[in-house]
Every structure is written in structure tokens, then in C-alpha cells.
Amino acid sequence: MTESSRLPHCSPMKQSSCKRAEYPSQGRPINAGPAPRSPTLCVALGLECRKMAELSQMERDIETIINVFHQYSVRLGHPDTLNRKEFKQLVQKELANFLKSKKKDEKAINHIMEDLDTNEDKQLSFEEFIILVARLTHASHEKMHEHDQGHGHCHGPGLGESGHGHSHGGHGHSHGGHGHSH
Structure with a gap:
């Protein structure tokens, strides 16, 4: 099995939601709706797009950072x-x-x-x-x-409660x- 065939992919119907929306670059108010979509992590890495539900928490968080940047940059x-x-x-x-x-x-x-x-x-x-x-x-x-010093905080053997x-x-x-x- 190849690397790309093991990855979950978006269906053609979902593909459009993976593209960055285009917004006019002038005068966009701060609270003018959701941030424009950036290309997903998968597309940016040269892979086919995956559904948001299949992204890990960290992958979703990275996309959020990208989307917030673009919300202001446009x-x-x-x-x-x-x-x-x-x-x-x-x-x-x-x-x-x-x-x-x-x-x-x-x-x-x-x-x-x-x-x-x-x-x-x-x-x-x-x-x-x-x-x-x-x-x-x-x-x-x-x-x-x-x-968190001393409140259920553990750093490994010798540094915390459980080790x-x-x-x-x-x-x-x-x-x-x-x-x-x-």
C-alpha cells in the first residue's frame, strides 16, 4: 500500500470546502464572519485533502492559526x-x-x-x-x-510524584x- 493510499481523502463534494475563500482586500470589518479558509495542511504538504473531522486536534489547531492570520491579512x-x-x-x-x-x-x-x-x-x-x-x-x-509546581505536576523520575x-x-x-x- 502506498503512502497516499493509506491517507483518508476528501470526496469531490468536500473538496470545495478545503480551498481558501477569496475576500476583497479592502475594508473588511473585524467581525465580518468566519476567517477565510486556508488550504488544508494536506494540500499544503502536497497530499490530497482530508476531511476536517479526520484531522487530529493539533492539525485543526494549526489550521486555525493559518485561518486567523488570513482573516486579518486580507x-x-x-x-x-x-x-x-x-x-x-x-x-x-x-x-x-x-x-x-x-x-x-x-x-x-x-x-x-x-x-x-x-x-x-x-x-x-x-x-x-x-x-x-x-x-x-x-x-x-x-x-x-x-x-503547577506541586499540584499534580510530574516531570519524570525523581522530579514529580509518580515518576x-x-x-x-x-x-x-x-x-x-x-x-x-x-
Whole structure:
């Protein structure tokens, strides 16, 4: 059996739901409906499209990140980059809890954008934007560890209560009992 024949595929009827919707690039209000669909992970990787129901939780989450980026990137200018205004709107609306102290601070938002804009074109490509997502994910993971010290939190042999795996007491974060060290 070949690699592609083992993967579940969308039916021709479902294929249209896997394509990114086209939206006008000017004047799209913040709450103008759902984010445009991006190509699915499978299409982006050169595979045939799979049904959303067959995607894993992480695959759905990755698609959500892509869709949110595109929801803001199509508003002004180039449809696949965020300009300063689009980035500010995204930060204020989508990252309000992660960047509480910075979301109203214009200088802080500008500094974050300048830091991410590695090619200095005053826009953020998806590749530049995803650096922020990675940094926030890492910081969130570290914060989770800070707050869970001694509350059902285990880091493997000698570091936690059970010595098996890595759990966050109801946060749904585990590594299959193989331990996790920092």
C-alpha cells in the first residue's frame, strides 16, 4: 500500500470546502464572519485533502492559526501579509489575554512587529508571524510549569510524584508516560 493510499481523502463534494475563500482586500470589518479558509495542511504538504473531522486536534489547531492570520491579512494591501494596522487588530482581538499589558500600548505593538519583521519590509509574512505564535506558545508552556509546581505536576523520575510522564493536573498535556525533563 502506498503512502497516499493509506491517507483518508476528501470526496469531490468536500473538496470545495478545503480551498481558501477569496475576500476583497479592502475594508473588511473585524467581525465580518468566519476567517477565510486556508488550504488544508494536506494540500499544503502536497497530499490530497482530508476531511476536517479526520484531522487530529493539533492539525485543526494549526489550521486555525493559518485561518486567523488570513482573516486579518486580507483586509488591506497584500492578501498574504499583515501590515501594521492589521497586526495591531490581530493582537488586540486574538491575543488580548496573552498580551494584556501590551495590547493597548502602540509603542509595544510597534516594537513587537519590528522585532518580527526580519526582512524590514514593514509587513509580516506568515513565516514572520509564526515566530510570535511560537514565542507565545513557549512562554505559555513555561508559565504553566510555574503555576503547577506541586499540584499534580510530574516531570519524570525523581522530579514529580509518580515518576511516570508529564501531566498538568487536568490541562490535557501528557507525553505518554515517557517522562519529560527541563
